[in-house]
Amino acid sequence: MLLKDVAYQTIKEKILEEEYPPGQFLSERTLIQELDMSKTPIKNALVRLESEGFVTVSSKQGIVINDLSIERINDIYNLRIALETFTCDALYERITPQQLGDLRENLEQTKVAAEELDVKGFASLDHDFHVDLSEIAGNKEITRILLNYHDHLLRITLRHLRKDPTRVRKFYEDHVAIVNALEAHQEESITLMRQHLQESKSMLFQ
Structure with missing residues (x-):
């Protein structure tokens, strides 16, 4: 290097x-x-x-x-809600067992990080989970946007979780619920993703 x-x-x-x-x-x-x-x-x-x-x-x-302004954080989360609910909408009817297996591998690692309250490890795995969903859906532009925002999203997530490290457990449970809904080919996965991101944004501004 x-x-x-x-x-x-x-x-x-x-x-x-x-x-x-x-x-x-x-x-x-x-x-x-x-x-x-x-x-x-x-x-x-x-x-x-x-x-x-x-x-x-x-x-x-x-x-x-520089700090991230409240306006920019709000805009980033609103963009994520739009893009990632679209991803679930595109995915829930056609996701395959192999693709679900990849997501569950991430969940296993996330579970360990959540149990250990490993904020930094969890934040990285959290980002991977959302990018993995986008990659599975096959939308390269959404994936590119999430990757471009990677470091700013990581910074937001780390700050968020340092306020209360136990929040990692709630986020983990949200991810499990989203994957379960996808596995059952349920449209509810869209709602669960929206709630997950909206609650994350709300917690950050508390």
Whole structure:
């Protein structure tokens, strides 16, 4: 891996973990010391992070860690509700046993993460579950959108679950209910997905 990619991944991880919390000011000098790298790979990483909306780089203020606005979080969730209920609608009548098996593999891993209150592991598996559904439905554009939002969705989910790690158990139960409805070829899977995402959004704003 190139140094600029290492710098990008390291800084982004610190932002997602809120080791660099929203609103914090950083300097290139600080990053050079913390990452033990030269200026060039760090500059390249910051250009990429700025293009993705994680930071703002200013010649006067330095590097500012951006937060996701309430409006943007709300918009992302509303987009997910539209896309992922569409996915369930397209899928519930034709999902195959093999495809259900793939989803249940994810559920087994998610169950362990939920029992252990492993917020970071759960958040990653949660994202995989929703992307897997989209991939099974075969809509490449919806999958592409979910993947493009991956890091922002992960950041939202991690912040959400850190408020109350026991919420992972409710989310796990929601996933089980969605898969059970899909397995029974029930239209209810659409409603369950909508409720799951709407409740997730509501909890975040509490």
